[in-house]
Amino acid sequence: MTVLENVVLRLNNVRRRLNRKRLPPERILLLLPHCLQKKGCAALVGEDIRNCRDCGRCKMKELKEMAGRLGIRAHVASGGRDALKRALAPDIELILAVACAKELAEGIRGAFPKRVVGVLNSWPHGACVDTDVDVAAVERELAELLLPPEGSRDT
Numbered sequence: 001m002t003v004l005e006n007v008v009l010r011l012n013n014v015r016r017r018l019n020r021k022r023l024p025p026e027r028i029l030l031l032l033p034h035c036l037q038k039k040g041c042a043a044l045v046g047e048d049i050r051n052c053r054d055c056g057r058c059k060m061k062e063l064k065e066m067a068g069r070l071g072i073r074a075h076v077a078s079g080g081r082d083a084l085k086r087a088l089a090p091d092i093e094l095i096l097a098v099a100c101a102k103e104l105a106e107g108i109r110g111a112f113p114k115r116v117v118g119v120l121n122s123w124p125h126g127a128c129v130d131t132d133v134d135v136a137a138v139e140r141e142l143a144e145l146l147l148p149p150e151g152s153r154d155t
């Protein structure tokens with residue numbers, strides 16, 4: 001991680017602590033990198049994560065299931081430009097981005113002033129191929145960002 005990336009991620013964490021506003025699911029985008037998809041898998045998850053065939057060889061299966069269960073949109077980005085285009089959609093208020101430090105820092109700067117919460121992916125097979133993410137950590141972040149379901153909200 002470069003010094004600049006480190007500074008951007010730290011500032012973003014401070015910003016996050018200052019703004020804990022919860023949002024309905026339709027205002028949140030779960031942005032995923034294409035390198036999470038198992039190399040060689042032909043499922044067109046970049047078009048729609050629901051095209052994942054649930055074989056379980058990568059985390060797309062669990063992420064698809066979680067996004068569906070929580071009612072949030074998930075997009076598998078082909079690259080930084082595609083990710084930014086989705087993040088800047090007017091109806092999106094907050095982006096939960098799974099990314100490496102470099103992509104996350106770029107995304108935070110590009111999407112500003114929108115809120116971006118990041119979960120770093122890991123590289124068990126080297127950079128940008130068959131990367132991994134802790135799905136439970138992603139869900140924990142979402143639990144802090146989402147408004148409680150309608151029936152359980154305070155009146």
Ligand code: SF4
Pocket residue numbers: 037038041042043045052053054055056057058059060061
């Ligand atoms: S879980 Fe989905 S995206 Fe991952 S390898 Fe299997 S079919 Fe492909």
